[in-house]
Amino acid sequence: MIVEVSREEYKRHFSTDPHIFINDGFIANVENKCDRVVRLMKDDESSIGLILGIKDGVAKSPFSAPFGGFHYSHEYLFYNIVHDFISDLKDYIASQGLKAVQITLPPDLYQINMNAKLVNAFIRLGFTMENPDITHWADLKNFDGTWTKNMVTQNCRKAVKHGLTWSLVTDMESKKEAYEVILQNREQLGRKIYMTFDDLLGMEHIVPVDFFLVRESNGNGIGAGIFYRGHEKIVIGIFLGDDMEKRNLGTMNFLYKNLYEYYKEMGFSFLDLGISGLAGEPNAGLVRFKELHNCIASLRHTLSWTP
Structure with missing residues (x-):
């Protein structure tokens, strides 16, 4: 019983x-x-x-x-x-x-x-x-900088050519900017975001929370990622997003590349990049994008019972 x-x-x-x-x-x-x-x-x-x-x-x-x-x-x-x-x-x-x-x-x-x-x-x-749900994760142990498609490398070069920079940000203003980039991305896609910036700050009392920004040469943030380090081997991607009007700069390719290298160097084995769709309906473009970045697909099951 x-x-x-x-x-x-x-x-x-x-x-x-x-x-x-x-x-x-x-x-x-x-x-x-x-x-x-x-x-x-x-x-x-x-x-x-x-x-x-x-x-x-x-x-x-x-x-x-x-x-x-x-x-x-x-x-x-x-x-x-x-x-x-x-x-x-x-x-x-x-x-x-x-x-x-x-x-x-x-x-x-x-x-x-x-x-x-x-x-x-x-x-x-x-x-x-x-x-x-289809969910994706990256094997950092075996990541050697080689991508499934060479276009990822080409887009990363394009990002550097356009003066984009990537960094872990720790000051409050930059963390807020990272959140705002992601919030704008969700609004552009018509998707809700279920955590406020204050919610994320509250999580820092429980688990290390990393904020990342991709900036243009003028300092404007156009790409961001927020991750939890709450597992010995696995880093969890909570939010990622970019300014969709400037997506042609290779922002997300550049972000992924640097995230992989950063967490691999820290000694983590896997990067959990979350589901690639909504309520069991895959986002075909997102599935393809993650697989271009060496991600492995598996399923996340939800089961229910009614008396």
């Missing part, structure tokens, strides 16, 4: 996190976006757990992040432990009178073995799978 436990009890069993978005500090930072947070474990099995945010009668993981999912003692849990937890989760959701439960798992980059077992168990137990 699944039971609710205190924050302290849950943390005692799960002292490490598969990724930042189910980290205790991150959960505390966003818990005001739901009615209440519950931490769940089995009363006779402490090797797997789940944090859910409940709002309007629906239990979600995540409730304010790209993905959520489970804590576990190690990736090689017996399949029956995974299956039984999800089966008992259905009983818990029904017994609490909740309308539904929805869980978005991390991409395989974070937990390929657990994902295989979880997705299989979810489907066998009657969960519904939404159209999986």
Whole structure:
């Protein structure tokens, strides 16, 4: 049977996190976006757990992040432990009178073995799978400066020829400028941005947040990236964008090149560049763009169940 436990009890069993978005500090930072947070474990099995945010009668993981999912003692849990937890989760959701439960798992980059077992168990137990999102990541370990297509190198040369510069920015004014570049890009694309600049500054108390700017020779910012360093091997790209009216300068190619080199030099193994579409519908141009930059595609699964 699944039971609710205190924050302290849950943390005692799960002292490490598969990724930042189910980290205790991150959960505390966003818990005001739901009615209440519950931490769940089995009363006779402490090797797997789940944090859910409940709002309007629906239990979600995540409730304010790209993905959520489970804590576990190690990736090689017996399949029956995974299956039984999800089966008992259905009983818990029904017994609490909740309308539904929805869980978005991390991409395989974070937990390929657990994902295989979880997705299989979810489907066998009657969960519904939404159209999986295509997500992309870069292998920095094997990056040697060679690109899938030579046009990336050509566009980087074009950027340098036009006087573009790239830098990590640390002062408040430049961080704000980076955010504004991305905000303008989202507005041009008709897409919402779900974090304010103050939200990002708040995240700096939980995880290192890196802000990058690509500037023209006159100092004007025309490209930006914001990343979390919340994992031993993986850097997570939260926002990237450019001034679309000046895209022909090779801004994004130049940004990607420098990001890869920067994080590889820091010793990271992978760069998580997020989903390439919206609500399961791929953005064909973005998929192609990331693959030109040596990215590897995998799926991010969202599964739900209604009593």
